[in-house]
Amino acid sequence: MKDSYEVIVVGAGPAGVAAALICRKRGYNVLLLDKKKREKIGDKVCGEAISKKTVLKAMEKLSIAPPLEEEIKAKIEDLVLRTALPKNHITFPAIGYMIDRHMFGQRLLQEAIKSGVILKDQYRVKKPIVIDNKVSGVLIKDSEHNSIEILSKMVIDCSGTMAVVRTGLPQEYEPNLNKKVTKADFAPCYREIIQLNHDHDLEGKIVLQYEIDIPEPGYIWFFDEGEKRLNCGTGFIKQGKHATKSVKSVYFNALEKYFPKGTYKTIDGRGDVVPIRAP
Template sequence: MSSDSAEFDYDVIIVGGGPAGVSCAITVAQAGYKVVIVDKKSRERIGDKTCGDAIDKAALLRLNERIGLELPSGAEVSDPITKMSIAADDIDIKLSLDAPGFQVNRLIYGQRLLKDAEKLGVEVISDAPVRGILTEEVNGETYLTGIKYRKDGEEVVIRGKFTIDASGAYAAIRKELPDEFLNDGIKRELDDDELWPTYREIIQLKSEVAKHRWRNEIILMYDDDYPPPGYFWLFTEGEGALNFGIGWEKTQDLGKLKEKLHAEMAQYFSPDQYDVIARGGGQIPFRPPFDSLVFNGGALAGDAACMVHPVTAEGHGPALDTASHLGTSIISALKDDRRDRDSLWGYNVNVAHHYGEKHMAAHTMKEMLRSVGADGLKFLIEKEIFKEEELNLIFAGTEITNAVSNLEKLKRLLKLFMRPSLLLHLKKLLTYSNRVNDIYQAYPTNPEDLANWRKERNEALNVSF
C-alpha cells in the first residue's frame, strides 16, 4: 500500500520510552526518519522501573555492534554480574551458570538511552498517557494510523505511518487492537497463567553489615513455600546493597507478596540492619512472545510483545535487542513505501529464530519446574543430574541431546531411579526442548503459512498458544 507522507505527522509513533521504545526509536532515527516517543511519565522519570535490574551482556554487545549503543558504565552500573545461580530450599544448594551482565540503575541508564534518542532527533512527549488508537479502512483492510493521548487536560491526536506498542506489560495499544489484528495469536489480555505479579525491595545495608557475600551474583531461589514456577530473587546491587524480590503466577494463590518477601529476607538480615531505598511491584508477562507481533500500520515490542524469559524474567535485554530488529524492518518498509503487516514480517522471523526459540525452550523448563517442585529441583541439583553447560544450553534454547554422552546419561539415569517421577518429567523436558530448535528455525517466511505452523507447533510441544 502506498502512503502519502503529507497525511502523517510522523513516520513512527512509539508509545513508551522504556528499553523497547528507545531502542526502536534510535534504530529508525539513525536512518533519518521522523520518530516520536509518547510516554505517560514525566521527562525526568522515563526509564525508571521496578525491576531486578539485571541485564545480559550478550544482548548489549549485539546492540553495540548493530546500532552503536554504548554499554552501561559509571553510575549506570551498580554491580557487574558474572554468574546466575539457581538454588532450591537452601540458598547454598545451588547450580551456578556463567552469566556475564550488569546490575543497572534503571533510571540513570534509561535516561541516558532517552538522551541518545533525542540526540538523533527523536521527539519526546512526556506526561502524556495514551488513551486510544486511530484506525482506518484502506482497500478493504483495517490499518492502525495513530493514537490519542492526554496532555495538559486536552486530548491530542497524532497520526503515524507506523505505531509501535512499547508501553510494557499493560500494553496500552495492544488492549485496543481491532479483532482483525488478533488472528495471528495476539491477545488483548493475557491469561492468569501468563502473568506474574511481583514485589521487590532494594536495601542498603547499615555499617555493621555493610558487605554481603553475593557480589557479582544473581540468585533465583525456589522453595515449596512459594512453589515453582514462583520464586524469590536475591540480586547484588554492589557492595552494600541488594535487590530482593518475589513473584509467582497469578493462578498461584499464595497470599501477600510483600509478607512472603519480608519473611524470606528475614532469613538473611533483620529489618534493623538495613534501609529500604526502593520498593514497588509490577506485572511481568511470563510466556513466549506472541507468534506474530505485526499488523497493518504497527507492531508490538518488549513486554507488550511478551518478550520476557519465562523462567528468569529477563526482559530488559530482549526488549532492547528485539526492538532494534523491529526498527530495521520498519526502515525497509518505509523505504518501500509500505505499511502493511507483511512489510514487517522480517521482525517476526528474527524473533522466532532467536528469542522465540529461546523463550519457548524456557517455557518447557518452567513447566518442568512446576511439575518437580522445589524439592525435586533440590534433588536434581544435589545429585548433579544437570550440569552447568547443559543448563546453559537449555537457557539458550539449544538442543542438548548430543551434549551428554551415553555413559554419562546412564550414570544419571541410575541416580534418577530413586525418584522415578523426576525421570519422567526430565524425559518430557528433553523431548520438548530438543524439538523447539527445529520448529522455531522453520518459522514461516510466508505469512500465509503461519496458521499451519502454529497448529503443528502446538501439537509437537503440547502447548496451546
C-alpha cells in the first residue's frame, strides 16, 4: 500500500464519493477510506428521501446518471407537516425520490473506483496527522488492527456525524474551528421499513407528524416507499430530562396511534445517529 497520496477522503458516503470523484477528475491521486466492508458502503439508516433538483444538479456536476428506475422506490411530490389537530396541516411542494440508499451508494462508489479513485474499506481513521500546523495525513487501523500512517497533501473529512478528523485536531490548530462534538450536536434515532396489511394514503408524500410526547424536534416521520410500504422513524437529542429516554419506546408508542401492532410487518428496523448542528 502506498504511504502517500495527494488527497485522502475519509468516508465513502455520497459526500465522500462526490469529493473523491471531483478531485480525481482534476487529476489528483485520491485515496478513499471507509470503516465499512466494501459491499456495505451506502447502507445507512435514514429517511431515504432526496430532492430531485439537488440530486440532478449534483449528478450532472459529477457526470453520473441520476437515480435509475431500479433505485427509485417512490416519487415524492409533497412534504406535509401534521399535528394532533387534523385540520392543522401545512403542505409544501417537495419534488424528489425515495431511493434505495444502498443500491444508489454502491453505484456512486463504482463510478469513483472506475475513475481511478483507490478505495480502502474496513480502514478506521483514528486521528489526523498534523505536521508544522498542517493536516498532512491520517493515522488508521486496518481490519487486523494494525496502525498505519498515510500522508497526503489534502485531507477531506466526510466521516459524518462524529467528524473523526476535525475532532482529532489539536486545540491550538485553527482556534476558531469547532473541534468538539457534544450531545447537542446529534440525535439518536430509530427507523423501520414497514409493510402494511392494507393500502396507505401517503402516496407521493413525506410526512412529519408532530406529537407532544416526542422530545424535540418532536415528530415521527412517515415516508411513502411504494405500495403498502412506509419508511417510519423518530429521533431526538438525549439531554436533560430526556437523557435516559428510549428512542425505540418513543417510536413504538407514536407508531401505535397510526399503525397498531398486527397491521404491518417490519422489513428492516435499526438505530443510528443523525447530525443536528450545521456543517
